[in-house]
Amino acid sequence: MEFKIKTGDLAKHKTPCLVLGVFEKRKLAEPAQAVDQASGGRLTEILKRGDLDGETGRTLMLYDVPGIAAERVLLVGCGKHKEFTRANYRQALAAAVDLLQRTHAGDALSTLAESIPDGLTRYLALRDAVTTTADRVYRYSRTKEDKQAPKTPLRTLTLWVATRQQVDTAEQATRHGAAIAAGVTLAKELGNLPGNICTPSYLADQALDLASRFDKLTVEVLEEAQMEELGMGALLSVSRGSRQPAKLICFKYQGGPQDQKPVVLVGKGLTFDAGGISIKPAAEMDEMKYDMCGGAGVFGAVQAACELDLPLNLVGLVPASENLPDGAANKPGDIIKSMSGQTIEVLNTDAEGRLILCDTLTYSERFDPAVVIDLATLTGACVVALGKHPSGLFTADDRLAQEIQDAGNDAWDRVWRMPLWEDYQAQLDSNFADMANIGGRDGGAITAACFLSRYTKKYRWAHLDIAGTAWLSGKEKGGTGRPVPLLVQILLQRSGVLPMTD
Template identity: 70%
Template sequence: MNCTLLTGDLANHATPCLVLGVFAQEPLTGAAAAMDRASSGQLAALWQKGDLSGDAGRTLLLYALPGVAAERILLIDFGKSAECTRAKYRKTLTAAIAALQQLHAGAAVLALPEQLPEGLDLYAAVRDVVTLAAAGTYRYTRTKTDKKAPKMPLTALALWLAADAEMRSAELALTHGTALAAGTQLAKELGNLPGNICTPTYLAEQALALAEQFAALTVDVLDAAAMAELGMNALLSVARGSRQPPKLIVLNYRGGAADAKPVVLVGKGLTFDAGGISLKPANEMDEMKYDMSGGASVLGVMQVACALQLPLNLIGVVPSSENLPDGDANKPGDVVTSMSGQTIEVLNTDAEGRLILCDALTYCQRFDPEVVIDVATLTGACVIALGKHATGLFSPDDALAAELLAAGDRAGDRAWRMPLWEDYQQQIDTNFADMANVGGREGGAITAACFLARFTKTYRWAHLDIAGVAWLSGKEKGSTGRPVGLLTQFLLNHCANGAG
């Protein structure tokens, strides 16, 4: 998807399709009003016939409007202006992209509505267009024949601006949005790949391929022997059940001062999770290929940082393995010793994500980090708590939590803070080790975060549980690429390169 910006006389701009925003049962404004004047009132006459119902996301296609050079006019209804939230704005843009995909246009010009939703400035509005256009035109084709592919898919979208004065903010949004869209697409593609292709070795290869693209990025891949030498027995205990060798993937982007402490992102890279001996139910187990979505999002964010040449030091750590039943796999009741020296009783082998993450979090101490954020499809309990809409955010650091929440709001990739009180720690106490890897049914997402907290006491830390948001099920099954948007915005804000 190629997105560009343009200004000038919109009526005289030749394009296969001109997309105009209107508000339900309200006078035409902005670009739509200008096109109505150019057509001597013909646009308003057609619009007022009532074919748009007033529901946000409805579209109406018009042809050969007199006085307008565009071959087609696609009206998109944003609903009532007083009720137009960012969610409705995004819903309407998504519907417009879907409609454009079905036309034989291939390219289009989009004029944003003159009145944006409350709290949404031009920068965010333009960036939303870029990222939503990329999302709406992405199709997974790696392992299938795409029989339903559009005959002439949308490949070019120009955003029309009313004034040159808006160009600077829009250009920044276009730059950020383009990089964010590419990073999100990388995360989506990795997530959508089946587990027999996207193995720990494959993830490592993709990280090495990124390093070949960007001079500021280096990648080290630790194998099982190297991890054993470091004492990463918790991570290795999970990998024992699989024939696929585990990898610890370390990506190092140097964009800041040599002495600046790095931001470290840790992404769970469980490329398939059958639950181990504590075998999962067969229903929808195929979706456990998405258990590496945290690692995929870290690779996506690293690509964004490199593409934008962000002025900070950023490290990505992706512990990667499979979790399968085998004669050498973890058994309930086994006790393993983590890299930190703390012992863990494995009461449920399906709570493996925290086992591979805890060693990776201990490994992060060597970087003397400014902050560490881990990202993981960690618990079904988080899905029960927050559904498919918000990432679960856990942190003992109020300031860090506030930064992440604000970044999520700004990016339209929201999180919700959950408690991390000491009260919950007792649930993972056990008679046979320093801690158990599960704490019972009650507060499962919280006790999982409490487990990780025991390995993060030497630095500022936050945990993002993305089990509910990393992919969609059912008819729309597929990776969402979240939370690449949230983390990218956090980095933009962090290095003062954001737009507010």
């Protein structure tokens, strides 16, 4: 999609569709008031007929409005004016895009961002318009004919701002939003691909293709023999049950000074997880193609950093493997040795994500990182605890926790901090190894994070459990692209392109 900025007299703009906001009790937003006046009160007259009162997400399409150059005028309900929240705003944006996709407009000029929700900046309101639009127009078509595709898809969205003084902010918001949206789309597409296409080798090839597009990005792919030399016994123990060789994908983006410590993002890349010997139930096992959404999130964030040419250094690490039952696969009771030298008793082979992550977290030490953030569809327990709205955040670093929470709020990709107390560590005790790979049913998401914490003593670290947020089930089944918006917000702030939230 293409996003543009315009200012000037709305009545004179020629566009296939002009999008205007209406609040409850038929109260026109300011841009709509100007259009109403130019049309001789036509909007007010139509609203009096009662077809639209302003409820959030309700729409009404008008044609041939007198005095208006636009071919169509789309009125969109925004809810109560005094209670106009960001959630209502995004719902209104989505409703407008959904209707536009069903018309033959193709292009539209939207004024919805001028009605800035409570507590939101103009920059974020405009950026939300871009990211929400891109989210709604995304359609998966890689392995199916999209028979429901719009006949005239929305190709261009122009955002209107009231004054020329607002253009610079609008252009920045649009550029950032477009990069975030492209990163989200990449993460969605990788997640939605089936496991027989999106294998560890496929992910490695996609990483190399991404590096070929950007001068500041290089990619190294570690093969199993190299991982063996490094002593990555935990990671390799997971791939032994698969015919697909494991890959450790390493992105290096050099946007800052040579001596600047990088931000390191580590994303779990289980391209399919059957559970191994501790095999999962058959119901909904197909969704385990999404067990690589942490890795997909790293891909999306790295691409966005490159497109925005951010002035910082970034390392992205994606351990990629499958977890399948086989004669060579991990067995409950096996003892494996991690790269750190610590031994692990495998009590459940379906707790494999932490095994590929722990060696990658140890590998992260060599980059002397400013901070390491890992993201993983790690535990069903996190979904039980938090549902599908926030990602679980685990860190002992209060300052880092606040940074991530604030970035999540700004990006509308929210997190909820969970405890990482020493009290939980005893649940990982083993009679036969330095630790077990599970800590029992109680606090499963927390003990998983506790396990990872044992490999992160040498740097600042946070863990994001995205099991509840990385994809949707049911009729709307598909990848969400989260937490790409959160990660890019962190990178924008750490690079100094955007100020850190107070």
